[in-house]
Amino acid sequence: MLPVLNPFRPGAGVRPPELVGRQSEIDLVDLMVAKSRRRRNDGGMILYGLRGVGKTVLLNQLQQNVEKAGWVTVQLEARPGEAGSRVARQSLGRGVAMAGRQMTSRFKNAASDVRTAVATVASFSATVAGMTLKLDAPAAENRANSGLIEIDLEELVADLAGPLTRNNSALAIFVDEMQDLDSDLLTALLAVQHKASQSEWPFYVIGAGLSTLRRTLAEARSYAERFVIREIGALSHEAAVEAVAKPATDLGAIFDQRAVDLIVGEAKGYPFFLQTYGKAVWDLAPDKRIDAEIAAAGIAEGNADLDQGFFPARWDRTTAGERHYLRAMVAVGGNTASTTAVAEYLGVVSSALSPARQSLISKGIIYAERRGYVSFTVPNMDAFILRQPNVDDEDDE
Template identity: 35%
Template sequence: MDPVRNPYAPGAGSPPPELAGRKDVIENAQIALRRVAIGRPSQSPILVGLRGVGKTVLLVRIKHLAEADKIRTIYIEAHEGKTLPELLVPGIRQTLFALSAIANAKDKARRGLMVLKSFMSGLKVTINDIEIGIDAEAGTADSGDIEADLPELMLALAEAASASKTTVAILIDEMQYLSEKEFSSLIMSIHRINQNALPIIMIGAGLPQILGLAGNSKSYAERLFTYPKIGALSERDAINAIVNPAKSEGVRFEIGAVNQILKVTKSYPYFLQQWAYEAWNIAENDIIKARDVFAAHNNALSTLDESFFKVRFERCTPSEKKYMRALAELGSGSFRSGDIAEVLGVKTTSVAPTRGNLIKKGMIYSPAHGDTEFTVPMFDEYMKRAMPNYKFRD
């Protein structure tokens, strides 16, 4: 069929044509945004799930909903190459300058910029093309300790927002890349803002290890945040994600074609989009059959290997790849660290640093103490394709 009309949208962060099965998550986030906007306390949602389940898509949707409600947004994506202050400063600066144009907030916004300059000085944050033509406020947010300084900065931002009758939503993707101290500073900031009933809310998304990060940071994190789990779609929602976009183009999926896509993708949203996209391009007419899905299989798998799996695989060292291949050898699901070490023929303690590095890189996580699982669905199958017939011992 005509690839131009293809309604499916495989790709990292690409919004699917049918955002199936996520209505409750979106509604609860919107309720939290609107409660904060009217001065009511609300727990901030942090979306938790594996790769490819649509966390980024949801976070972007929440951002758009916030903006539709006239809420200012600061959107950042955490990663290994930058610290939290480096990521936050540009958005906070831009927001404070915008608030300084509002008559009632001019003084508070100006003070916020002074505190921002102190914050940058204390933590030695230097960002290209970022200049604040104003003196720092000595003694505020300039200690060089992010746990002490970020709450001061966020409080100054919140007070400026309150003076202008503006709500600010800070949205943070890939939160698992934050250090424990950075996460702790965010928790302390939100706790302080909530205590003063000020109009700032933080909404985040990250891999499952963020639950441990939150628990390690501050005991009251569970009272400040909710952690909606974003996973594979239910069968009904997965069918809707496949069938409805095609229906809007006058195209029908045979039940056998739908069942085959459900089977091979395990109802993970990213993979549903990829297989439906390829099946559409293979089909000769406006009825997509099971044979089209079978014919599209290699194309879908090849595209995923290159664009979804390989980019993560290539970030890893040879020893990390060997560890992941051993995990894949055990199959899908969660396995004890000792089982992986046994496949490698070594002691568990000798591969602990490698395991730790892979957790930091977001390749694996620990669903329970001593257990290990891939953060990317179906990555075990990819590892076997990438490293077939691997010999773990000489």
């Protein structure tokens, strides 16, 4: 069928034609908004899961929803390392400055306390991101300017709380790839969320990232209770069927039952794979009826695409030594493996493998979800590795 009409959209952060199976998270945030209107803050939300399950598109949807409800929002995408932490502070400073501008133009209620709050915004942005702002108010001279992010964020939220509340609004910070946030900023966000819930300030942190986040939160025990923590995983069978069938039906095309079953079965409910197969099948289909045969051909095409792009995007960045490690993971565990078992399999002590393990973690290929275990960050990476010819002995380093 005409590629130009193809509704399926594989791609990181790309909005799918139909965002299915995430109603309960959407409802939770609606509830957050409703409670906030009643001056109640039960805390923020953290979404965790593998890459390609749809965390980013869900986070974006949630952000749109709260903005529609009159909230002001700031969006951050965390990145690892020194540079990452600088960028996160810049985005935070700029985002807060934008929020301040929105407040000035939208909030007619209690203009003078909006002005006071905006002065704190200016001071916060100057301190955190080194920005000088043209806002309606000069930077407050002794608010949000300590240089300690936790204190400055708390003072900012404290000063915004009044005007936000009086205007039936709230401030939400959306953080994607939250596992990469530096620990100062992470602690600050958690601590201020904690404080905000205690004080019923309308401030919310809504984050998404890999499941290491769950452990980080468990370690920050007293703060964790201020968050709803949800795993975002593969879609249920019904949701996966809808993700494939609905966009096609909307455009007058029909997948027959066996075609849908094949696609959904092969994708195992993973949104990125559903989009990949859906797209390939659509492009191959000669007319608007899609049967099992076309679906099978499309799946093969989709798998070839994944083997060219999605998986090599990770595999090709590994060294020979790291590949040994990854193959050993697959041999002993599949998608998750015990680090001791990997070491035993390779006949070395576990500590000898820490450099390879660390480097694979920092490349975002595996992550340590629980102590003593490592997992692939994307589904089906184990099967991909099994498909790769073992020619790595001719070293590449």
